[in-house]
Amino acid sequence: MRATQICAAAAVALLAVVVCAGPASAHTSLQNASPGIGSTAGPPNLVVLTYADPVRLTQVLISDTAGRHYQSGPSFAVDNTVTERIASTLPNGLYTVAWRVVSPDGHPVEGTYQFTVAGSTAAALAPVQAAGQTNTPAGTSVWWIGLVVLLVVGVGAGVVVVRRGLKADADAGG
Numbered sequence: 001m002r003a004t005q006i007c008a009a010a011a012v013a014l015l016a017v018v019v020c021a022g023p024a025s026a027h028t029s030l031q032n033a034s035p036g037i038g039s040t041a042g043p044p045n046l047v048v049l050t051y052a053d054p055v056r057l058t059q060v061l062i063s064d065t066a067g068r069h070y071q072s073g074p075s076f077a078v079d080n081t082v083t084e085r086i087a088s089t090l091p092n093g094l095y096t097v098a099w100r101v102v103s104p105d106g107h108p109v110e111g112t113y114q115f116t117v118a119g120s121t122a123a124a125l126a127p128v129q130a131a132g133q134t135n136t137p138a139g140t141s142v143w144w145i146g147l148v149v150l151l152v153v154g155v156g157a158g159v160v161v162v163r164r165g166l167k168a169d170a171d172a173g174g
């Protein structure tokens with residue numbers, strides 16, 4: 001009985017550690033960015049982000065102050081470096097890069113930074129979002145919904161297995 005209680009406490013503690021170490025924790029970190037963080041320069045063709053560790057499942061969104069998105073296709077990661085193409089010449093203005101990556105330890109990390117484009121020849125209000133291009137929802141919720149779904153499915157599967165085991169025992173005993 002005591003061993004069971006200790007195991008349960010350990011399981012709860014482990015779950016608490018996993019849940020508390022949320023996406024905001026710095027499991028890896030952004031080391032360098034191009035265009036530079038807070039920089040002002042001509043329109044870039046690419047956003048290149050360099051992290052402290054190799055990253056995977058990367059996502060980079062590039063948006064202007066009106067919320068229009070300028071990234072072209074999915075980002076791609078090679079070791080510590082993530083690259084995102086830009087669909088067209090950016091007009092002058094302030095842009096936000098929102099990134100999300102998964103650390104080597106499996107934890108998602110995300111952040112944003114801004115840069116300014118100056119000296120561009122592109123028209124200021126050019127409609128740049130291609131038809132069919134979808135914007136992903138902002139925020140961290142997608143990761144946690146996925147985790148919660150996995151936990152619920154896992155618990156449900158466990159309950160089914162336990163019930164089947166009890167039924168089998170009852171059938172064998174009767």
Ligand SMILES: [Cu+2]
Binds near residue numbers: 021027103105106107
């Ligand atoms: Cu971590």
